[in-house]
Amino acid sequence: MFRADLHCHSVCSDGSDTPLQLLELAKKSGLSGLSITDHDTIEAYSPELMESAREIGIRLLPGVELSTEFGKNTIHILGYGFDLQSSHMNYFLEEMQQRRNIRNREILKKLKEKNIIVTEIELAALVTFGMKKTIGRPHIAQIMLKKGYVKSIQETFLSYLSEDSPCYVPGFKFTPLDAIQVIHDAKGKAILAHPHYIQKGVLNSLLALPFDGIECYYSNLLEYQERPWVKIAKDKNWIATGGSDYHGQFKPQINLGCSWVDETTFNQLSQSNKI
Ligand code: AMP
Ligand code: ZN
Numbered sequence: 001m002f003r004a005d006l007h008c009h010s011v012c013s014d015g016s017d018t019p020l021q022l023l024e025l026a027k028k029s030g031l032s033g034l035s036i037t038d039h040d041t042i043e044a045y046s047p048e049l050m051e052s053a054r055e056i057g058i059r060l061l062p063g064v065e066l067s068t069e070f071g072k073n074t075i076h077i078l079g080y081g082f083d084l085q086s087s088h089m090n091y092f093l094e095e096m097q098q099r100r101n102i103r104n105r106e107i108l109k110k111l112k113e114k115n116i117i118v119t120e121i122e123l124a125a126l127v128t129f130g131m132k133k134t135i136g137r138p139h140i141a142q143i144m145l146k147k148g149y150v151k152s153i154q155e156t157f158l159s160y161l162s163e164d165s166p167c168y169v170p171g172f173k174f175t176p177l178d179a180i181q182v183i184h185d186a187k188g189k190a191i192l193a194h195p196h197y198i199q200k201g202v203l204n205s206l207l208a209l210p211f212d213g214i215e216c217y218y219s220n221l222l223e224y225q226e227r228p229w230v231k232i233a234k235d236k237n238w239i240a241t242g243g244s245d246y247h248g249q250f251k252p253q254i255n256l257g258c259s260w261v262d263e264t265t266f267n268q269l270s271q272s273n274k275i
């Protein structure tokens, strides 16, 4: 049976597996299709990886998970089947990385005021296997834990990095509509990610945006938890997508392929609309 996991992270954002390891794990897990959806980067999609996917026998769908800001809320938007060469998309991602660098620097400054020393060099040194990666709060938290400033990642967020904590820096992200537009411009499909994480009031406003689909099947959700999202997809004639949100050893309780879509859905998201 054809199964495709449409949501996972590699070392190019905050996962622990390389893109090639993800392909190999997908094969071992009996999947037929995969989309690697790193946060704000498509660095994983090298020509070599596309070639490896063909050799291994996995259909690889271009994907990305864009971080956006809606009021005070961070909203994740998945893009699928877009043109990897799109200059709009590549410019958008480049701009996002620059804004992140500036923001990371501001976070480090605020931490320093609390006598917590994390340097830009330590952050940059997290690069794995020579691949560029999106660096954000999870990586800062990782270094704080390693240097013994906190006892857990959770404590780092609670005491320093979460939205209501003293070292949070907002305001660097694009809006959900910006993200949808850049995905559409690149001939891709824009999907609202893990809607169950979103507050109800905010959700209603988001559902009015021109999405092509909504992530209904997610990670370890139970069938009854997925049902309301499937209903919204049906009512709106949106594509019902799904995936594990696998992060490797950083979220060991989640297995690749624990959520997935069928071949029809996979084909709907593939680049059939490329000119
Ligand atoms: P950023 O994109 O740099 O703002 O970081 C967002 C990421 O931080 C999210 O995708 C989560 O992986 C992680 N994160 C946010 N809040 C928490 C939390 N309370 N505990 C652990 N990780 C968190
Ligand atoms: Zn992630």
Ligand code: FE
Pocket: 065, 076, 193, 194
């Ligand atoms: Fe997400």
Ligand code: FE
Pocket: 007, 008, 009, 065, 245
């Ligand atoms: Fe994710």
